[in-house]
Amino acid sequence: xxxxxxxxxxxxxxxxxxxxxxxxxxxxxxxxxxxxxxxxxxxxxxxxxxxxxxxxxxxxxxxxxxxxxxxxxxxxxxxxxxxxxxxxxxxxxxxxxxxxxxxxxxxxxxxxxxxxxxxxxxxxxxxxxxxxxxxxxxxxxxxxxxxxxxxxxxxxxxxxxxxxxxxxxxxxxxxxxxxxxxxxxxxxxxxxxxxxxxxxxxxxxxxxxxxxxxxxxxxxxxxxxxxxxxxxxxxxxxxxxxxxxxxxxxxxxxxxxxxxxxxxxxxxxxxxxxxxxxxxxxxxxxxxxxxxxxxxxxxxxxxxxxxxxxxxxxxxxxxxxxxxxxxxxxxxxxxxxxxxxxxxxxxxxxxxxxxxxxxxxxxxxxxxxxxxxxxxxxxxxxxxxxxxxxxxxxxxxxxxxxxxxxxxxxxxxxxxxxxxxxxxxxxxxxxxxxxxxxxxxxxxxxxxxxxxxxxxxxxxxxxxxxxxxxxxxxxxxxxxxxxxxxxxxxxxxxxxxxxxxxxxxxxxxxxxxxxxxxxxxxxxxxxxxxxxxxxxxxxxxxxxxxxxxxxxxxxxxxxxxxxxxxxxxxxxxxxxxxxxxxxxxxxxxxxxxxxxxxxxxxxxxxxxxxxxxxxxxxxxxxxxxxxxxxxxxxxxxxxxxxxxxxxxxxxxxxxxxxxxxxxxxxxxxxxxx
Amino acid sequence: xxxxxxxxxxxxxxxxxxxxxxxxxxxxxxxxxxxxxxxxxxxxxxxxxxxxxxxxxxxxxxxxxxxxxxxxxxxxxxxxxxxxxxxxxxxxxxxxxxxxxxxxxxxxxxxxxxxxxxxxxxxxxxxxxxxxxxxxxxxxxxxxxxxxxxxxxxx
Numbered sequence: 001x002x003x004x005x006x007x008x009x010x011x012x013x014x015x016x017x018x019x020x021x022x023x024x025x026x027x028x029x030x031x032x033x034x035x036x037x038x039x040x041x042x043x044x045x046x047x048x049x050x051x052x053x054x055x056x057x058x059x060x061x062x063x064x065x066x067x068x069x070x071x072x073x074x075x076x077x078x079x080x081x082x083x084x085x086x087x088x089x090x091x092x093x094x095x096x097x098x099x100x101x102x103x104x105x106x107x108x109x110x111x112x113x114x115x116x117x118x119x120x121x122x123x124x125x126x127x128x129x130x131x132x133x134x135x136x137x138x139x140x141x142x143x144x145x146x147x148x149x150x151x152x153x154x155x156x157x158x159x160x161x162x163x164x165x166x167x168x169x170x171x172x173x174x175x176x177x178x179x180x181x182x183x184x185x186x187x188x189x190x191x192x193x194x195x196x197x198x199x200x201x202x203x204x205x206x207x208x209x210x211x212x213x214x215x216x217x218x219x220x221x222x223x224x225x226x227x228x229x230x231x232x233x234x235x236x237x238x239x240x241x242x243x244x245x246x247x248x249x250x251x252x253x254x255x256x257x258x259x260x261x262x263x264x265x266x267x268x269x270x271x272x273x274x275x276x277x278x279x280x281x282x283x284x285x286x287x288x289x290x291x292x293x294x295x296x297x298x299x300x301x302x303x304x305x306x307x308x309x310x311x312x313x314x315x316x317x318x319x320x321x322x323x324x325x326x327x328x329x330x331x332x333x334x335x336x337x338x339x340x341x342x343x344x345x346x347x348x349x350x351x352x353x354x355x356x357x358x359x360x361x362x363x364x365x366x367x368x369x370x371x372x373x374x375x376x377x378x379x380x381x382x383x384x385x386x387x388x389x390x391x392x393x394x395x396x397x398x399x400x401x402x403x404x405x406x407x408x409x410x411x412x413x414x415x416x417x418x419x420x421x422x423x424x425x426x427x428x429x430x431x432x433x434x435x436x437x438x439x440x441x442x443x444x445x446x447x448x449x450x451x452x453x454x455x456x457x458x459x460x461x462x463x464x465x466x467x468x469x470x471x472x473x474x475x476x477x478x479x480x481x482x483x484x485x486x487x488x489x490x491x492x493x494x495x496x497x498x499x500x501x502x503x504x505x506x507x508x509x510x511x512x513x514x515x516x517x518x519x520x521x522x523x524x525x526x527x528x529x530x531x532x533x534x535x536x537x538x539x540x541x542x543x544x545x546x547x548x549x550x551x552x553x554x555x556x557x558x559x560x561x562x563x564x565x566x567x568x569x570x571x572x573x574x575x576x577x578x579x580x581x582x583x584x585x586x587x588x589x590x591x592x593x594x595x596x597x598x599x600x601x602x603x604x605x606x607x608x609x610x611x612x613x614x615x616x617x618x619x620x621x622x623x624x625x626x627x628x629x630x631x632x633x634x635x636x637x638x639x640x641x642x643x644x645x646x647x648x649x650x651x652x653x654x655x656x657x658x659x660x661x662x663x664x665x666x667x668x669x670x671x672x673x
Numbered sequence: 674x675x676x677x678x679x680x681x682x683x684x685x686x687x688x689x690x691x692x693x694x695x696x697x698x699x700x701x702x703x704x705x706x707x708x709x710x711x712x713x714x715x716x717x718x719x720x721x722x723x724x725x726x727x728x729x730x731x732x733x734x735x736x737x738x739x740x741x742x743x744x745x746x747x748x749x750x751x752x753x754x755x756x757x758x759x760x761x762x763x764x765x766x767x768x769x770x771x772x773x774x775x776x777x778x779x780x781x782x783x784x785x786x787x788x789x790x791x792x793x794x795x796x797x798x799x800x801x802x803x804x805x806x807x808x809x810x811x812x813x814x815x816x817x818x819x820x821x822x823x824x825x826x827x828x
């Protein structure tokens with residue numbers, strides 16, 4: 001038994017099992033027979049196991065340096081460190097589809113555990129999928145699985161053999177070896193992408209079974225899980241890009257970055273509009289549309305990058321895979337939107353929405369996120385449209401996206417603060433005081449920023465941050481005061497009790513604070529980034545941006561799979577701006593044999609509470625090591641961007657964390673969620 | 674150390690790297706700012722400021738040179754447009770076909786807002802006037818506090 005054989009067999013078995021699951025789910029739908037459903041439910045864990053075996057076989061092939069497998073020969077080398085070997089399955093096309101498919105099988109299995117079967121107790125805690133919708137939901141998930149495994153079996157086979165196995169492979173793409181984030185970011189991204197397939201499957205089932213309301217409650221957890229993973233993945237990607245790509249930035253509006261933000265934007269819109277449906281039973285058709293578009297958007301990015309239609313640092317080359325993903329994308333859209341157009345006449349929501357209410361703010365917010373998603377899609381594909389229509393080549397990049405996203409971001413931040421303060425249905429005079437407080441916070445923050453000499457945009461970002469903090473403080477403070485008065489407990493205790501009993505509210509406050517902080521750091525780091533480059537001779541000093549840098553040493557180290565050229569620089573802060581920059585920085589250029597003379601930057605950076613000092617080795621004296629060209633990038637508040645990402649992820653986790661014990665149903669002081 | 678550098682020199686020669694004896698020119702923040710708006714023509718979606726490829730370095734050198742000659746930012750951008758075509762600019766011109774991209778936020782917002790307006794008009798028309806007063810609804814809501822949370826066991 002070789003890894004290639006085992007993997008190939010397991011792959012085929014997963015495809016067959018997924019097909020069987022799909023057929024059984026279909027039969028149980030057509031024949032309305034629960035025995036088929038029961039069988040389909042049992043296929044899911046077996047298919048997952050089989051997918052795991054094929055994934056394990058790829059790891060096995062990599063770990064045992066089995067170069068008779070083409071994937072291993074092309075993307076692995078005996079010199080690769082162990083952790084790089086372990087993450088190589090998602091370093092290239094075939095393996096990343098295998099990871100995607102395996103995660104899909106996992107989600108299908110998890111959903112299959114929610115299917116209501118005869119004899120399963122209907123506890124209030126777990127929401128079970130009734131037998132009218134379960135076949136459809138499982139069918140959609142199995143069909144997705146069939147797609148991924150069929151792509152692998154017929155087009156992008158991860159276990160294709162090489163007739164004459166080489167003694168050593170080409171090794172993993174050096175760009176991917178440079179940072180441990182490679183082990184984290186792609187997996188988080190796929191967990192988020194695949195996670196959106198679950199609410200989509202539930203939505204399709206809801207439309208087919210004509211039960212338009214309950215799926216919103218049942219998929220709340222799933223949507224939040226997927227959203228949390230997407231958020232974490234996007235921040236992890238920013239961090240990776242910042243630490244490794246050697247340009248001192250974290251977001252470049254590269255087509256693939258755009259493709260990852262589109263599902264996030266649509267999922268965010270969906271997450272907010274579902275609350276309107278939960279609370280008021282409205283907006284049902286929009287929720288069907290949003291989740292369909294969000295799931296389709298996860299496939300869109302793969303189509304863009306795997307088809308070679310756009311240029312991107314993330315592109316994995318071209319081939320027939322791209323067009324298959326396009327077909328799948330169109331299939332998803334046709335299914336979701338087709339069903340929606342069929343049932344929309346029947347979904348007759350009723351009710352009046354006033355704008356100055358919670359639901360008004362939620363709907364307006366979803367408009368902003370939807371608009372942003374639209375802009376990113378248009379901005380990403382428009383160069384193709386222009387070329388098709390006029391033959392001219394144009395570029396649409398960061399300057400465009402930064403300019404158009406700023407006003408939308410400001411509007412979203414404004415709504416984010418005031419929305420949760422507004423009551424549902426009808427706003428009376430009682431919140432006037434709160435609105436005044438918020439207005440004052442916004443004005444005071446902005447004015448303080450202007451007085452400190454910040455640009456208008458950054459001052460406004462400061463104002464919006466203070467305003468959002470004030471909104472959260474108002475809401476929490478009010479709840480705590482009411483509860484401590486009503487129950488006669490201390491304020492601290494009232495706070496803790498509220499925080500643990502209404503996790504959803506508190507978690508969302510935390511996520512909102514994280515988002516406001518992220519916006520603040522983006523405003524600062526985009527506006528006040530400073531960057532300069534200079535050649536220093538050994539011992540020479542360079543004074544700029546509040547620091548003095550002295551080049552101490554230039555040398556090279558043999559690190560096995562690469563040659564690492566380094567420059568050692570002593571940095572000393574010379575005025576208040578350069579505070580905390582002190583230290584010895586070792587910035588590197590790594591040369592990998594498979595990349596020729598193109599070096600990869602391994603910058604050295606120091607995070608401080610305000611500025612980040614980022615030193616890049618641009619060029620060096622190859623003959624005598626007498627000089628080095630250094631590039632200094634000083635960016636404020638980037639550390640806080642990672643803090644913001646962590647806060648958003650932890651807030652999501654807080655909402656999702658299962659409650660330890662049943663709590664009293666909303667004790668006094670807890671305003672309606 | 675010496676040995677290491679010798680090794681490096683050999684490595685450099687083996688890779689046919691052009692010997693780099695003259696260091697690249699010093700670059701001011703202004704250079705990077707201008708380079709940021711220009712595409713690196715050989716890269717995969719990186720700007721001339723971010724990329725470390727030879728072409729991007731050459732572009733930054735050209736920008737520094739022209740700044741030293743006293744050329745304005747617009748003139749420098751024009752220089753690159755003449756060389757590579759409008760494709761080199763990351764900010765699409767606000768005219769012709771790319772004007773639509775600049776209008777896309779307004780178009781997107783207008784389409785969605787129109788859809789929402791239509792939808793809300795329809796739901797309002799369908800809404801039956803409640804026979805309970807707003808005060809009663811408010812009182813009931815205050816008593817109920819929140820919609821049933823299906824994840825929570827009832828006490």
